[in-house]
Amino acid sequence: MxxxxxxxxxxxxxxxxxxxxxxxxxxxxxxxxxxxxxxxVGESGCGKSSTARCLIRLLPxxxxxxxxxxxxxxxxxxxxxxxxxxxxxxxKKISMVFQGALNALNPVLKVxxxxxxxxxxxxxxxxxxxxxxxxxxxxxxxxxENFVNRYPFELSGGMRQRVVIAMSLVTxxxxxxLDEPTSALDVITQANIMNMLKRLKAEKKFSxxxxxxxxxxxxxxxxxxxxxxAGQIVELxxxxxxxxxxxxxxxxxxxxxxxxxxxxxxLRSLPGExxxxxxxxxxxxxxxxxxxxxxxxxEKEPPSIDVNGHIVKCWLYG
Amino acid sequence: xxxxxxxxxxxxxxLLRYKGAVLGxxxxxxxxxxSIYAVVAxxxxxxxxxxxxxxxxxxxxxxxxxxxxxxxxxxxxxxSIYLSGEGKVxxxxxxxxxxxxxxxxxxxxxxxxxxxxxxxxxxxxxxxLKTSFLRPDGDLIFLGKYKIKKGENRIYVTNKLDLEASLxxxxxxxxxxxxxxxxTIEKALFLAYTGKQEVLKGDYExxxxxxxxxxxxxxxxxxxxxxxxxxxxxxxxLRRPLSIALIWGTPVALSFGITAATLIVLMQLIIATIxxxxxxRVDMVLQRVTEVYMxxxxxxxxIMISLFxxxxxxxxxxxxxxxxxxxxxxxxxxxxxxxxxxxxYIEAAQAYGASSLRIVFLYxxxxxxxPVIPSIILSVPDFVFLxxxxxxxxxxxxxxxxxxxxxxxxxxxxxxxxxxYYWVLEPSALLVLTAFSFAQIGLALDKIVNPRLREI
Numbered sequence: 001m002x003x004x005x006x007x008x009x010x011x012x013x014x015x016x017x018x019x020x021x022x023x024x025x026x027x028x029x030x031x032x033x034x035x036x037x038x039x040x041v042g043e044s045g046c047g048k049s050s051t052a053r054c055l056i057r058l059l060p061x062x063x064x065x066x067x068x069x070x071x072x073x074x075x076x077x078x079x080x081x082x083x084x085x086x087x088x089x090x091x092k093k094i095s096m097v098f099q100g101a102l103n104a105l106n107p108v109l110k111v112x113x114x115x116x117x118x119x120x121x122x123x124x125x126x127x128x129x130x131x132x133x134x135x136x137x138x139x140x141x142x143x144x145e146n147f148v149n150r151y152p153f154e155l156s157g158g159m160r161q162r163v164v165i166a167m168s169l170v171t172x173x174x175x176x177x178l179d180e181p182t183s184a185l186d187v188i189t190q191a192n193i194m195n196m197l198k199r200l201k202a203e204k205k206f207s208x209x210x211x212x213x214x215x216x217x218x219x220x221x222x223x224x225x226x227x228x229x230a231g232q233i234v235e236l237x238x239x240x241x242x243x244x245x246x247x248x249x250x251x252x253x254x255x256x257x258x259x260x261x262x263x264x265x266x267l268r269s270l271p272g273e274x275x276x277x278x279x280x281x282x283x284x285x286x287x288x289x290x291x292x293x294x295x296x297x298x299e300k301e302p303p304s305i306d307v308n309g310h311i312v313k314c315w316l317y318g
Numbered sequence: 319x320x321x322x323x324x325x326x327x328x329x330x331x332x333l334l335r336y337k338g339a340v341l342g343x344x345x346x347x348x349x350x351x352x353s354i355y356a357v358v359a360x361x362x363x364x365x366x367x368x369x370x371x372x373x374x375x376x377x378x379x380x381x382x383x384x385x386x387x388x389x390x391x392x393x394x395x396x397x398s399i400y401l402s403g404e405g406k407v408x409x410x411x412x413x414x415x416x417x418x419x420x421x422x423x424x425x426x427x428x429x430x431x432x433x434x435x436x437x438x439x440x441x442x443x444x445x446x447l448k449t450s451f452l453r454p455d456g457d458l459i460f461l462g463k464y465k466i467k468k469g470e471n472r473i474y475v476t477n478k479l480d481l482e483a484s485l486x487x488x489x490x491x492x493x494x495x496x497x498x499x500x501x502t503i504e505k506a507l508f509l510a511y512t513g514k515q516e517v518l519k520g521d522y523e524x525x526x527x528x529x530x531x532x533x534x535x536x537x538x539x540x541x542x543x544x545x546x547x548x549x550x551x552x553x554x555x556l557r558r559p560l561s562i563a564l565i566w567g568t569p570v571a572l573s574f575g576i577t578a579a580t581l582i583v584l585m586q587l588i589i590a591t592i593x594x595x596x597x598x599r600v601d602m603v604l605q606r607v608t609e610v611y612m613x614x615x616x617x618x619x620x621i622m623i624s625l626f627x628x629x630x631x632x633x634x635x636x637x638x639x640x641x642x643x644x645x646x647x648x649x650x651x652x653x654x655x656x657x658x659x660x661x662x663y664i665e666a667a668q669a670y671g672a673s674s675l676r677i678v679f680l681y682x683x684x685x686x687x688x689p690v691i692p693s694i695i696l697s698v699p700d701f702v703f704l705x706x707x708x709x710x711x712x713x714x715x716x717x718x719x720x721x722x723x724x725x726x727x728x729x730x731x732x733x734x735x736x737x738x739y740y741w742v743l744e745p746s747a748l749l750v751l752t753a754f755s756f757a758q759i760g761l762a763l764d765k766i767v768n769p770r771l772r773e774i
Contacts (some may be wrong), residue, residue, distance in 0.1 A: 058669045061597075090671045104666040108684035118670045167670070 003074065004031040005174050005207050006055075006094075011068035013047075013054050020278040021064050024050035026231040028068075032175065032224075037201070037208040039222035039239070041215055041254065045274055047231040048211045049099060052177045055209070056096045057085055073174060091118045095168040096177040099211075104164050105152035111138065112148030115167050122171055134170060141166040142196060158189035162196070169200065177209045182217065194220045215258045219243050227251045230275045230285040237310040247312040249290050284315065292316055332766050333759070342758030345751055353569035362718075365566045368558075369719040375557040379431050382548035383740050396426035396545035401524065405534045416528040418539045425519045429505050432544040435473040435526070439466050439537050445530035449475070451507055454520025459488065459507065466528065466537075476503040552740045554724075555731045560744055563719035567745065570631060570720050571752060575702035578638050583694045585643040590651030591682050594659055595674060604644075605652070611644035617707075624713040631705070631715035638704065647693075651686065658682050688767040696760035699753035706749055721745040 013025040025047045032038050040048050053059060057077070059066060070077045072093050077085060095118070098104040105114055115137055116130035125133075131148070139145050141162040152160055161181065168176050178197070182190040198221060200206060212218050218225065222239040227248060235248040246252050256268040272289040275281055281288055287297040296315050305317045333339045360368070368374050379398055388394050401420035408417050437447060449461035462481055464473050475481070485506035490496055492511045499505075499515055510518035528537050551560040593604040623629070623637055658664065659682070667681050708714045709722025710729070724745040728734070733741040 056669055058665070086671045090669075096669050098662055098666045098669065103662040106663050106667065106681050106685075108687075109680070117667075117672065121671050121673075121676075164666075 002034065005034045005073055006032040006209075007069070007071040008055075009069040011051070011054055011070065012065055013050050013059070013063065014065040015060065016062040016064045017278070022277045023231050023280065024277055025054060026280075028228075028231075028233050030224075030226055030233065030236055032207050032209065034174070034207055035201070035205045036223045037210055037221045038224045038226060039210045039212065039218035040226045040228055040233075041212060041218055042228035043213060043254075043274055045277070046228045047277070048213075048228055049179055050231075051228070052096065052179050052209065052211055055175075055177060056090065056094060057082075058096075087122075091122045091168075091171045091173060093173055094175040094177065095171065095173040096179060097164050097168045097181050099179040099183070105160060107152055110149050110151055111143075111155065111163050114152070115148075115163060115170055118167060118171050134166070137166045137170045138163070140200070141169070142192075157185055158192060161185060161189070161193055165193070165197070169204075169206070172204075173206075175207045175209065177211065179211045180213070181210070183212075183214075190217065197221060215254060227254065230280055231277055232285065232313065234286065234313045235311065237312075241310055247307060247310060247317065248286075248314050249292050249316070250286050253291075284313075286314075329763075329766060333762055336758075336762035336765070338758035339762035342755035342762075345755035346759070349568055349572060349752060349755070352565060353572055356565040356569050360562065360566065365562060365719060366717045369562055369566075370717070372556045372558075375553070375559070376434075377542055378553050378557040378559065379544035379546065379548050380553065380557050381555055381736070381738055381741075382431070382544075382546055382553045383738070384550055384552040384744075385547045386550070387547055387740070393427045394425075395428050395547045396424070396430050396543075397547055398545040399424075399430075399543040400540065401543070402538070402540040405526075405528065405537060405539065407534060413529075414531040416530060416532060416534060416537055418526040418528070420524045420526075420541055421521060422524075422543070423521050424508060424517070424543075426545070427517060428546055429502075429508050429517060430543045431504065431546050432542075433475040433504060433507075434542050434544070435464075435471075435475060436540040436542070437466050437471040437473065437537065438539075439468050439471065439532075441530055441532045441536050442468055443530070444468065445528060445532075447473075448527040448529065449473075450525045450527075452523040452525065453507070454518060454522060455511075457492075459485070478503070482506075551744055552738075554727055554741065560724060560741065563724045564721070564744060564748060566719050567721035567724070567748065570715075570718060571702045571705060571749075574631065574635055574705045575698040575700075575752070575756075578635055578642075578701035578704075579694050579697040581639050582642045582645070583647070583690055583697065585639070586645060586647045587651055587683055587686060587690055588678075589643060590648045591655045591678050591686065593648070594652045594655030595678050595682065604648070608644045608646075608648045611641070612646050614641070616641055620704075620708070621711065621713055624708060628716055631718055631720075634705075634708065634715070638701065651690070654686055654689075655682055658685055692760045692764035692767060695756055695763060698756045698760075702749065702752050706745075721749055 008031075009029045011025055011028040015022040015024055028051055030038065040051065042048050054066065055070060066078070068078060072089055075088065077089055080089070109117070112131050112134050115134035116127065119125045119130035119133055120127060135145055135148055138148060143159055143162055143166075147155070147159070152163070155163065165181070181197070182193050185193065194217065197208070201208065208221060210218055210221055219239065225237060225239050225242040226233045227235040227246070227250065229250050235242070235246065235251045237247070242251070243255075246255050253268065253270045257270070259265070259267055270289055275285055275288070283299050284290070284297040284302050287293045290297065294315060302313050302315045302318060304311050304313050307317050333343070377398070377400070383395065385397065399422050401422060403418065403420065405416040405418040408415055435449070444465055444467045447464045447466050449464070451459040451461050453459070461475055462478060482501070482503050485503055486501045489501055489506050489509060489511075493513055495513070497513065505515070508517050510516040524541055526539055530537070549559050549561060551564055553559050589604060593601045619641060620637065624634060629637065664677060664681055667677050672681065705714065705720065706722030706725065709720050710725045712726055714720060714722055722745070725742065728738070728741040733739075
């Protein structure tokens with residue numbers, strides 16, 4: 001097998017806050033192969049978006065610590081200077097579709113100009129050239145070409161989402177981070193967009209990182225699933241195995257909370273609150289909410305255990 | 319749905335739905351036409367020269383009201399009467415003389431303000447000019463004998479004290495009693511002998527006899543009987559028609575107001591956005607500077623500067639802009655920018671690597687512009703007034719005629735005390751009209767770009 005397009009090892013991102021240091025991403029690692037989709041699932045505030053921000057290097061001002069290894073297409077990027085990251089990696093290798101994409105468009109730029117922006121910035125194209133390519137891209141995501149001269153507020157939510165996706169694809173990157181790409185859209189539009197993403201992936205061999213709290217949605221696209229809890233990946237496995245039988249107690253309860261159409265299943269929620277990232281629980285971070293908790297869970301942090309290629313961070317399998 | 323709906327065209331179309339805005343726009347268009355006319359018809363140098371050269375207007379009456387006043391009041395005020403023509407050579411007892419006879423009808427309800435004789439002589443030897451005045455009632459009044467030298471001679475008939483004394487006696491004789499009003503020369507000449515201050519209407523004649531044997535080509539005479547109304551706008555104490563200052567004041571006021579308002583608001587916007595975007599030390603420095611500027615008293619500082627340096631209006635404009643760009647507006651705009659800074663699209667722009675300057679100028683400022691444009695338009699009158707106030711205090715441009723300068727002259731010459739209301743009302747009306755038109759457009763635009771204010 002060839003080298004993975006993206007490889008993350010020991011990634012840490014800590015923020016400073018008034019109450020203390022927030023460990024938003026704490027020792028995260030995974031690999032992503034070319035043409036593969038990794039879904040990162042987890043509840044709100046578990047560090048999914050922070051992980052994405054590390055990859056695209058969109059860090060807030062109050063960063064306390066940013067360390068680990070991120071290798072994109074053979075280039076180690078954490079130690080890269082900002083200018084080099086801008087010129088070599090950003091949007092050339094890795095791009096991002098934003099959370100709340102409905103507001104991710106500049107309201108005073110026409111759609112065409114908006115999609116052309118990354119080309120002007122990264123490929124140093126003239127405005128006219130960039131606009132030509134932007135037009136093609138807009139067509140490729142299923143928007144009529146004559147929409148290029150419209151302003152974002154003249155577009156429906158689904159169309160705006162398509163524009164944002166077009167903007168992330170226009171420079172032909174290897175990896176696309178989709179941060180909640182379809183939240184705030186109705187289900188039919190969601191389905192349309194997911195189908196479009198699938199088609200684009202098949203056509204152009206993109207690698208996706210799909211960040212979502214919607215497990216049902218993630219199953220549409222994912223080849224691999226990473227479950228995050230309190231800044232850590234607690235389970236990383238192939239999608240077909242994960243959806244059939246999750247191993248980690250947290251992943252199990254996540255699956256149990258997803259409604260299904262035919263079965264008459266009782267939905268279960270998880271008691272307790274998400275843990276504080278400033279002062280995470282000792283031992284296994286999930287232990288205060290875990291139904292299978294044992295003494296060792298309260299004392300020692302579990303290692304990542306490989307169960308037939310299915311990596312899980314839990315003492316149950318140790 | 320097309321995007322032109324939201325462009326300039328669409329905004330103008332929507333603007334025209336408001337009656338006030340239509341009115342305001344009409345007034346501004348008229349003012350703009352006046353400005354263009356002013357700049358084209360009376361170039362800057364010419365305007366300044368005419369305004370400062372008092373000789374230029376010698377044939378205009380002083381402090382004359384505008385002519386249209388006659389349509390409003392039932393008392394008909396006199397217009398100026400200009401009498402000129404060639405003289406006739408007359409032989410009298412073997413000596414030749416040049417006689418000028420001028421007939422004119424006088425049917426006004428008020429006395430003229432002044433009479434001046436202009437005599438131009440090419441004769442080397444000086445000679446005497448005998449002047450007489452024949453009234454409709456046959457009364458012949460001798461106006462005096464004046465020595466005429468070679469060149470231009472100007473005889474201020476109504477300023478001769480001895481003539482006034484003799485005319486006073488003459489009137490007393492005719493009336494049989496001392497009149498209960500003071501007699502001036504122009505009054506005595508045109509007075510009906512009824513005991514009241516009334517004008518004798520009818521045909522008058524002025525006769526000038528030049529006691530010289532020169533030909534009619536060598537001596538030119540012009541008699542000007544100055545009225546009390548002149549032109550469309552009237553004149554000031556130096557006989558200058560107010561229209562020069564009114565017309566030239568328009569481009570000055572408009573360009574001053576619009577330039578100041580636009581530049582100041584845009585600069586404030588840029589400063590506020592840079593302050594909000596970069597934060598940290600940049601923000602700290604810009605905000606402290608703003609606070610110092612806010613404490614600085616604007617008008618006294620401005621008055622001090624213009625008093626010390628007697629600056630021209632364009633330097634004044636620069637000073638006004640320099641004193642205003644760090645105004646209190648920077649604070650409110652910064653608050654707006656801080657909010658926009660957190661919008662997802664700004665974060666997205668950062669993600670795809672837009673530079674700080676690109677974000678400030680292409681992402682943040684255009685977004686903040688629509689609510690700011692009405693405030694630009696609404697603040698135009700502020701600066702028009704500011705220029706007028708400074709001119710009114712005598713601190714404006716030393717050369718240019720402007721609206722404020724008219725008001726300044728009016729105040730200095732006691733225009734209201736003397737009842738010369740037109741002198742104050744004309745520039746004031748233009749000031750108010752300008753303010754009104756910009757306010758109307760500004761308010762309507764505010765409703766268009768600020769949907770919360772829109773009436774359903």
